[in-house]
């Protein structure tokens with residue numbers, strides 16, 4: 114009888130390929146999986162437990178927090194701070210670095226996460242998710258700001274968990290991308306989508322069209338060409354999707370290709386984009402690249418961006434490689450005048 118491979122079994126199999134593996138990383142990923150199972154349960158029961166709606170508070174981003182933003186953040190912190198694998202954490206919901214309490218040992222990894230991405234959708238029962246990024250820190254020391262400000266190319270692991278019709282974890286440790294579905298009957302993530310790859314071409318774009326007046330010319334040009342369809346220079350019709358939940362749009366792109374844009378927006382020069390580099394663009398960008406896609410700011414490979422702040426925002430263009438390359442080329446032509 115062939116049993117489906119569990120997430121733990123998969124990670125241990127990968128660990129065995131590494132000579133210097135100590136098992137710490139495997140245990141950390143397992144703890145993240147437990148946290149996300151707890152979040153899945155909390156999100157699924159939001160209406161039943163009366164936890165939908167606003168918390169009447171704002172996060173560091175100045176965004177109104179949902180009750181479940183706070184609940185899921187507490188679940189992530191409470192599930193990871195005691196493990197002895199981390200030197201510190203960063204959360205979208207918390208301004209400063211989250212230190213490991215003195216009573217717990219410190220480890221060598223750093224966890225950065227958006228505990229509930231797309232939470233504006235939670236009250237209307239659309240797919241939301243948890244995004245996480247793992248970096249190497251200095252073992253045994255409280256992590257400082259500079260420890261976190263590493264380029265996305267330094268990530269040792271990135272993943273996101275979708276809370277949708279099914280709960281899924283999409284994971285990369287730098288050796289491709291694999292999808293695991295939570296089998297509620299046994300309470301385990303099992304391998305269901307092996308070696309996910311993003312088709313290099315697409316005819317489906319994802320962007321919030323209501324912001325069109327604020328886009329720079331290269332993005333205006335690209336979207337105009339998509340909208341012209343078969344009569345225009347692209348000589349084929351395009352479709353559009355926009356879930357307003359990055360994890361949901363990213364997963365669709367992983368399964369059938371596509372291009373996702375949350376571009377530079379001229380409304381506020383202090384906010385070059387809406388999405389955050391460290392715990393949204395970098396982890397999703399790492400996954401998309403590992404699946405054969407591409408992720409850029411329009412002017413730079415996302416994973417090469419040198420961070421200067423924990424919650425800095427960046428323009429995000431990701432998905433099918435040939436489309437990202439085209440948009441990057443439009444930016445170069447524009448910048449050259």
Ligand code: P6P
Nearest residue numbers: 230231232233321357358359360
């Ligand atoms: P808008 C969710 O709030 C999020 O951070 C991403 O998950 C999503 O892609 C984007 O913002 C949606 O933004 O402006 O369309 O609501």
